Amino acid sequence: MAGPEKLSAKLxxxxxxxxxxxxxxxxxxxHAVDIRALRNETGYITLDTGYMNTGSTTSSxxxxxxxxxxxxxxxxxxxxxxxxxxxxxxxxxLINGKLPTKAERASFSTALTxxxxxxxxxHQFFAGFPPTSHPMAILSAMVTSLxxxxxxxxxxxxxxxxxxxxxxxxxxxxxxxxxKKSIGQPLIYPKNSLKYCANFLxxxxxxxxxxxxxxxxxxxxxxxxxxxxxxxxQNCSTSTVRMVGSSGANxxxxxAGGILALWGPLHGGANQAVxxxxxxxxxxxxxxxxxxxxxxxxxxxRRLMGFGHRVYKNYDPRAKILKKMCDEVLAHLGIxxxxxxxxxxxxxxxxxxxxxxxxxxxxxxxxxxGIIYRAMGIPTNMFTVMxxxxxxxxxxxxxxxxxxxxDTKIGRPRQIYTGEKLRKYVPIDNR
Numbered sequence: 001m002a003g004p005e006k007l008s009a010k011l012x013x014x015x016x017x018x019x020x021x022x023x024x025x026x027x028x029x030x031h032a033v034d035i036r037a038l039r040n041e042t043g044y045i046t047l048d049t050g051y052m053n054t055g056s057t058t059s060s061x062x063x064x065x066x067x068x069x070x071x072x073x074x075x076x077x078x079x080x081x082x083x084x085x086x087x088x089x090x091x092x093x094l095i096n097g098k099l100p101t102k103a104e105r106a107s108f109s110t111a112l113t114x115x116x117x118x119x120x121x122x123h124q125f126f127a128g129f130p131p132t133s134h135p136m137a138i139l140s141a142m143v144t145s146l147x148x149x150x151x152x153x154x155x156x157x158x159x160x161x162x163x164x165x166x167x168x169x170x171x172x173x174x175x176x177x178x179x180k181k182s183i184g185q186p187l188i189y190p191k192n193s194l195k196y197c198a199n200f201l202x203x204x205x206x207x208x209x210x211x212x213x214x215x216x217x218x219x220x221x222x223x224x225x226x227x228x229x230x231x232x233x234q235n236c237s238t239s240t241v242r243m244v245g246s247s248g249a250n251x252x253x254x255x256a257g258g259i260l261a262l263w264g265p266l267h268g269g270a271n272q273a274v275x276x277x278x279x280x281x282x283x284x285x286x287x288x289x290x291x292x293x294x295x296x297x298x299x300x301x302r303r304l305m306g307f308g309h310r311v312y313k314n315y316d317p318r319a320k321i322l323k324k325m326c327d328e329v330l331a332h333l334g335i336x337x338x339x340x341x342x343x344x345x346x347x348x349x350x351x352x353x354x355x356x357x358x359x360x361x362x363x364x365x366x367x368x369x370g371i372i373y374r375a376m377g378i379p380t381n382m383f384t385v386m387x388x389x390x391x392x393x394x395x396x397x398x399x400x401x402x403x404x405x406x407d408t409k410i411g412r413p414r415q416i417y418t419g420e421k422l423r424k425y426v427p428i429d430n431r
Contacts, residue, residue: 009033017042028063045414052310056234056411057242061094061397064233069314073231074098082321087226088112088196091168091393094231095400108165109195115169116190116199118142118177119149126181135178135385140259142174143167147252154250156403163251164396171255171392172196175385176203182381197222200389205377217332218376221325225372228318228365229387231394233311237261237268241395242402243411251399258395259388268384268391271370274306275380278339278371281346286338288345296355306343306367307350313360322368329375340371 007023019042022034032055039045048054063072071078074093081090092100092108100108125145129138150166152158177187180203188203198214201222206212232238237258244257262268281291294302309316330337347363350356373383402408 007031011038013042013044019044024058026058028065039414045416047416051234051239056239057402057405059234059398059401060097061394061401062231062233064311066309066311066313069312069317071232071317078228078317079321082224082227085227086195086197086223087230087390087393090227090230091396094393094397095164111165112169112196113190113192115166116173116192118146118170118173122149123187126177126187129181131182131184133182135175135182135382136259136263136388138178138181139171139175139385139388140256140263142178143171143252143259144256146170147250150252153252156248160251160400160403164400167251167255168392168396172200172389173203175382175389176200178385179204179379179382195219197226201376215332217329221329221372221376224321224325225369225386226390228321228369229390231391231397235267236264237391238395238398241399245399245402246408246411248410251396254399255392255395258391262388262391263384268387270305270364271366271373271387272380272383274343274366275339275370275374275383277303277305278342281342282338286342288342289349292346292349292353296353304346304350304356304361307356307363308359308361309364312362312364315362316364318365319363319367322365322372323363326368326372326375329372333375335375337371337375339374343367343371 007025009021009023011019011021013019019038021038024032024034026032035046046054061074063075064070073081073090074097076093076099081093085093088109089100089105092105122142122145125142126138146167147153150163153163173190180187186208188206188208190199190203194202194214198219201214201218202212234242240261241254241258245251245254249257265273281288284291291302292304294300295304326340330340347367350361350363356362370380370383373386374380378386
């Protein structure tokens with residue numbers, strides 16, 4: 001029986017040089033030209049600023065079709081996972097490649113509960129941060145410090161599964177502690193009787209002198225929010241995790257690198273930028289139509305945040321889920337948030353305007369997530385921390401996939417030098 005046809009691409013270069021390059025085809029019929037041998041054979045490299053058209057790896061974790069608005073984790077649609085699954089199960093799916101059996105799910109949940117506490121000595125670190133510390137600064141520093149408490153992580157032959165369980169559970173506790181530190185409240189320890197998301201809400205909002213009952217609606221909302229952020233292919237922070245991990249750095253160091261990459265306002269800070277934009281519109285009278293016109297005409301440096309995406313050229317499937325969830329959460333809490341009204345008005349205007357349609361600027365995941373977090377009582381400086389908590393299983397899955405791949409090489413991009421040619425050194429007295 002004949003095997004699949006081997007495809008190749010021919011590249012013609014100056015001077016009559018030619019290169020025959022293999023074509024790699026993915027399971028969803030994605031095509032890539034394999035240029036790994038290009039430099040050795042021709043002396044040429046490719047130049048792709050921002051890696052907008054460069055595949056850095058093959059991966060079996062997430063499929064994303066930006067043209068069609070499709071997002072799938074391990075083959076499962078994001079719509080079905082958000083509706084029927086929860087964050088712990090999706091974490092297991094991303095990390096292990098399959099949905100867990102009932103026994104596997106119970107064992108995984110028990111392990112997460114068992115490892116939810118952090119070492120008591122780490123409390124001194126929290127005490128040492130100034131009151132003005134951003135929660136992301138605390139989170140990244142504390143995650144890095146975990147490798148000091150688990151030095152076996154430096155041994156690549158140590159239990160990967162144990163380190164994965166530790167970091168997936170402890171980051172939730174560190175994130176909640178970071179928030180408590182930022183507002184000057186005492187730290188609240190996790191409760192073994194609560195599930196993953198409920199436990200996080202308990203650590204965030206409980207106080208020692210009062211009982212705190214976790215709302216099932218808010219617990220479901222948090223599960224959905226974290227699921228929708230759990231992975232998104234080779235984005236900036238995930239690529240950073242892979243790049244750091246390719247050097248042989250331990251899991252905690254690689255995840256800390258991802259957290260720091262996520263901190264940037266062009267990545268994880270985008271939902272905070274949406275809230276700030278909506279607040280600006282409300283403060284100036286709430287005229288969303290005028291704001292949209294200002295954006296179109298480039299007046300006053302106005303930018304439309306929460307619309308458009310580097311990958312999606314269609315409606316972000318995660319935004320559709322969040323829009324519905326936003327209504328449910330606000331109705332449950334009895335909140336009438338004027339920012340939601342402004343957001344819906346802006347979406348309605350933009351979806352009918354040829355300017356935005358022609359540029360394929362549709363609402364993305366950041367457009368509604370900030371409003372939901374705000375309604376839940378999570379402040380804007382914690383939004384990126386929430387993003388990190390959600391993205392954690394995706395980062396872990398990509399790190400695990402990378403270290404298990406025998407073809408992995410240390411990340412080392414090339415460049416085209418544009419500086420000075422060779423110059424002769426001139427002594428300082430002669431300059």
